[in-house]
Amino acid sequence: MHTPAAALAWELWRKHRTRVITIAGLVLGFALVYPKLCALAGFDPNNPGALDMLAKRFALQGDTGPLPLRVVRTLYLLFLACGPASVMILTLLYTAWMFTFTERDPKARDPMTFPARLFTLPVSTPFLFWSLWLGGMAAIAMLYGSWVHFVPLSRLDVFVVYQNCFGWMTLLALGQGIVWALAAWPNTRTVLLAALLFGFLGSPARRDIFESPLLLPSLFVLGSVLARVGLQKMRHSQWQGWTWKWPFATISARAELRGPKRFxxxxxxxxxxxxxxxxxxxxxxxxxxxxxxxxxxxxxxxxxxxxxxxxxxxxxxxxxxxxxxxxxxxxxxxxxxxxxxxxxxxxxxxxxxxxxxxxxxxxxxxxxxxxxxxxxxxxxxxxxxxxxxxxxxxxxxxxxxxxxxxxxxxxxxxxxxxxxxxxxxxxxxxxxxxxxxxxxxxxxxxxxxxxxxxxxxxxxxxxxxxxxxxxxxxxxxxxxxxxxxxxxxxxxxxxxxxxxxxxxxxxxxxxxxxxxxxxxxxxxxxxxxxxxxxxxxxxxxxxxxxxxxxxxx
Amino acid sequence: MTTSANIHAVEITGLSRKFGSKLALNQLSLQVRRGRVFGLVGANGAGKTTLIQHLLGRLKAQSGSVRVFGFDPVAEPVAVLGRTGYLSEHRDLPGWMRVDELLRYTKAFYPQWDPAYAEELRRQFGLDPRAKIKTLSRGENAKAGLLIALAYRPELLLLDEPSSGLDPVVRRDILEAIIRTVADEGRTVFFSSHLLEEVERVADDLAMMFNGQVVLAGTVDEVKENHHRLVLRFDSPQLSAPKVQGVLSLTGSGQEWTAICNGQREQAVAAAARAGGRVVAESSPSLDEIFVAWAGAESA
Known part of the structure; x- marks a missing residue:
């Protein structure tokens, strides 16, 4: 490790190597095995009418043969229809989370703390930001490219919206932005991350919004700017959470002070x-x-x-x-x-x-x-x-x-x-x-x-x-x-x-x-x-x- | 009738403890007399905290026995912990509590809790009763831990690295004064520390631990009296430390070397003479020098 960037990359690898190897194994496994399984079942994942075909197969095979065989058939068809796309979504989500570079802080009981030790290293904030931002974008592009090029993903309507590399990059930028800019507001951060996740996972329901030409670029820029500014502010503790107190917290504290003096x-x-x-x-x-x-x-x-x-x-x-x-x-x-x-x-x-x-x-x-x-x-x-x-x-x-x-x-x-x-x-x-x-x-x-x-x-x-x-x-x-x-x-x-x-x-x-x-x-x-x-x-x-x-x- | 438990607050016999393949305590035996201030010193990883955890019953002896006031802390935790005050090295107080809640909560477990003393200590330590533990600094956290360990006037006060996080004023003027007061009231203090000057100033008895064993134990005066610091001069410059049997350590360069020896001074002087050296000065070593000499001897 001769450069700080290599050291950061090594740390990421060291922390996540098991899962990174698993992800690589999954891509390879699906690339090698999935097309053969589809061919065996006569399932064409590239057919836009795959959902109809799936429904027909359910109808044809669902009620014949003994029960265990029917269960296996059903699960098999479900796997063929949803397996690779679901695993792709999970692996890309994990990769996006990996590049927020957070870890669990047992003392603060915070599962998503950006390690303060990075700020004691002799590297500038722009360097930290660009290393993680560019590294993350490259990783997402590589992983997405691997899935799309090596695995024949199902064209089911529900998954088509996820087959958009820029969408995943926007998710990463927004994730970094929320995690880094809201480090001092852990509850707000959690709520916004949950909203982002559910919004993203629920995107097939409102494809019209997600296919708007302005939405993703605007969110991408917003997330990136937030991440850059947030990292800077976090480094110098310039954003320190809410300075006001909830009124009911003060009231309850007073009430507790009046509580029993002795158990x-x-x-x-x-x-x-x-x-x-x-x-x-x-x-x-x-x-x-x-x-x-x-x-x-x-x-x-x-x-x-x-x-x-x-x-x-x-x-x-x-x-x-x-x-x-x-x-x-x-x-x-x-x-x-x-x-x-x-x-x-x-x-x-x-x-x-x-x-x-x-x-x-x-x-x-x-x-x-x-x-x-x-x-x-x-x-x-x-x-x-x-x-x-x-x-x-x-x-x-x-x-x-x-x-x-x-x-x-x-x-x-x-x-x-x-x-x-x-x-x-x-x-x-x-x-x-x-x-x-x-x-x-x-x-x-x-x-x-x-x-x-x-x-x-x-x-x-x-x-x-x-x-x-x-x-x-x-x-x-x-x-x-x-x-x-x-x-x-x-x-x-x-x-x-x-x-x-x-x-x-x-x-x-x-x-x-x-x-x-x-x-x-x-x-x-x-x-x-x-x-x-x-x-x-x-x-x-x-x-x-x-x-x-x-x-x- | 005088029994051992009446004389000794702590009795440890042949205590061994392994963590995986690492032997943390090795056939350790130790006794702490009641009403004394006992200082435990040792290098990092020597087993000090492991020993204190055994006294609290947080670790179960794998072999040997541990008795605190005659009780086994694992079999009878309530009997032991009810008479013991403990300040953890990690200052692991619940962050969500406020200082006043911490006092109220802790008070419930100890019938002998002294509210006036607790309030006096709180003021002395400058702790805001409304402050949440998680907002306290490391030093304030240590003070809060010390407060709840002291306020019920425990018969045995176990302090694991009490100076850690405390500023010099609090360490010298408050902690040491408290430890002396506790001992003057006939209670026992058992503390581990890296600061040998502190141990020298405060402790009556001390034990030095290396590699899970007590290599030296006794009163501070005995330990110092039993060690000698000899300045040796050799006729010709020595390129490396000369071999002098019976000394714990030999440091210096050229013709003049300083030896620390344990006990048998005459044998050390004779051995130095055989190696071509003579004693040109002699003094009593500090605890720091004794510790470093033992550390060197144990690692050799």
Whole structure:
């Protein structure tokens, strides 16, 4: 490395080499294999009517042959139609992100920090800018060129808009501009990046806008100028974020100063700690995500645009219901905690730490759903809510099981993943995401299975036995885990009794309405067993042990 | 009845710890008497922080035993941590808390928390109660950590590189005064440091660590008394350091060389004479010189 530019290029290579090699492998793999696969299937990716051809093939092959073969055929056709273009999009997105030259800053908990160490090197800001800007443009052009020239990409309408090299270069310029110019405003930066990504991915829906001759060049220039100025300002800390404070932050700070001067017990202090650490933020995020579309639609209504359509109402209702689940899942699957050392030197047992987290999660789940319920109550102001009710058509008595079930599920995300995240092991902390993928795969497999009544009936007969077996394993593991936790003094006997005292009514609260509502259906037994299986017990027992691994490495 | 736990705040016997293939602590044994200020010095990577992490129960002994006030910190963390104040080298306080919240939160865990003392320290350190931890400078962060480690008057104060980030005024006038006060009240202080003058000024006892082992332990006076600094003159200029058995280090050039020896002064003088040198001056070495001599001897 004889020049600063070579050193920067080496750093990029060193940080991303595995993925760069993977990208090169993907291009090569598709270039070599994909045309042969298309020829085998009689699929012509260059045909503009590929979508019609695909639909015909679905119709012709979809309903013949045994189920597994049909599934494979369907997936194969989907792969032929969408595979290379989807992978091209992902690889180009990754390349664009690579040239923003950001990295995770664990101290600031910022996943997109431009490394300040680059500013201590004896290189000018224009040099840094041009190295990354030109390097990025060249990389995008090279990668795009490789895809387009070596792989016969599908001409499906939905992908055509992405087959535009200048569009990708504009994305890179805008990405660099947003990341560098808004380094001091991380939240604004995240929102704008999300908007850019969704806008770009959603571009096929509004091709008329994206094909306008002025839009892309203007955005390209805007992004480049922003990136150049932003890098300069970042280097000299000239843009330092908002200097004003949110009024409600001051009010809440005053209110907290007036709060209890003394916690009644360490457990109460720990509960406050966990509430402040994550649970309050979850409720706040939920409230913002719920409130923003409602306010926008109310303003729209006020401006005389008329009530929302039935479809919009339905989408809005689904969005609102999904918020607590998504926010809690994302928190549960977040990276291992960074404040562990501070906590672990407090005179608390692992059980007390765990109980505080569980209680805080219960509060945030309940509060988040109360916010969603309030928003659902406000929905009739926006349009015809009865149409939504009619479409969803859930009989009111079933709400007695659905509502507590959703609250439990929300809490469960954090409760069952506590051990994985608390273990301090990055690989274990990734398990919640893998489990979610497994759940999706399971649901997908079941939906496929349900299309064939013979397979479905055979599977359905097995379900109760399978669930009963899993419950037996769950109780055995729970017994072993609690015994071990008690033996090691990680958990006080009182805590075990307290949790069991919560677990039992929690299960009963779901079982009783299930028994009442489903008593004369075939769903009664599997649902009851499923409820017992879902309310966490064994993983709660293992949590203090996982915390002990982290605490006493 | 006088038991070892009544005399010693910390007892470590044959402690070993490996991280992968790297041996961080090697059969380390150490005792810290109650009511003393114990300074732990060592080169980077000697194992000081690893040792302190064992005292807190953050690391479990792979072999050997660790006892703090007679308790195993892993088996009985609450019993140990309830009597121990700790200042981390990394100053890992939660950034989202404000200073007053940090005090309120920490107070809940320690019944012996002294609010008046906490407030006095806060004023002394000049910490704004409304300031968020993440907005504090490195030095202020260290002061906040020190404040919550001191305010409940712990029986054992564990300080991992306490001077790191503190300006000379705070280091000399406040930290050292606090450490002395804690010891005068009959409590124990265990601190690691790179600053040997600080250790010399503040500590009653010290231990030097190299490569995961304690090579030297005792009171500061004993350690200094047991080491000698001899200035040797040779008849002819020496191109390289002459071989003198029994000395820890030999530095200099030409005819005059300075030797640091541990204990047996007479043997060192005799060995120097055999090598053709004679003692022209003799003095007591500083801790700094002793440390450098041991570091050289251990790496040789």
């Amino acid at each position: 009644a017990s360490p457990a109460q202090a720990q509960l406050w700690f966990e509430w402040r650490r994550f649970a309050r933020g979850l409720c706040f995020t939920g409230a913002v995500l719920v409130g923003v579309p409602l306010v926008i639609y109310l303003l729209r209504l006020g401006a005389g645009f008329g009530p929302l359509s039935q479809n919009t109402m339905l989408v809005l209702a689904c969005y609102l219901v999904a918020i607590p689940l998504i926010t809690h899942f994302c928190t549960a699957a977040s990276p291992p905690r960074t404040d562990v050392s501070f906590l672990m030197v407090r005179p608390l047992t692992n059980g007390q730490m765990m109980m505080a987290t569980l209680q805080a999660a219960a509060r945030s789940s309940l509060l988040s759903w109360m916010i969603v319920a309030a928003a659902l109550c406000a929905m009739p102001l926006l349009g015809d809510f009865h149409a939504v009710e009619k479409f969803v058509s859930i009989p009111s008595p079933y709400l007695a099981i659905i509502v507590p079930g959703l609250i439990l599920l929300t809490w469960r995300f954090i409760a069952v993943n506590l051990g994985f995240v608390g273990s301090g092991n990055r690989r274990l902390a990734a398990i919640p995401v893998l489990m979610m993928v497994a759940v999706y795969a399971g649901v997908f497999a079941l939906s496929i299975l349900s299309r064939n009544s013979a397979y479905w009936n055979a599977f359905w007969r097995l379900v109760p036995g399978l669930l009963a077996g899993l419950i037996a394993v769950k109780f055995l593991l729970a017994f072993l885990a609690f015994r071990l936790s008690l033996k090691r003094g990680l958990l006080a006997p009182f805590a075990v009794v307290a949790y069991l005292a919560v677990w039992t009514p929690m299960v009963a609260a779901l079982l009783v309405p299930a028994a009442v509502l489903l008593h004369d259906t075939e769903w009664l037994l599997p649902s009851s067993l499923g409820i017992v299986l879902l309310v966490p017990l064994a993983r709660i027992g293992f949590c203090p042990i996982a915390l002990a691994w982290n605490r006493h490495a």
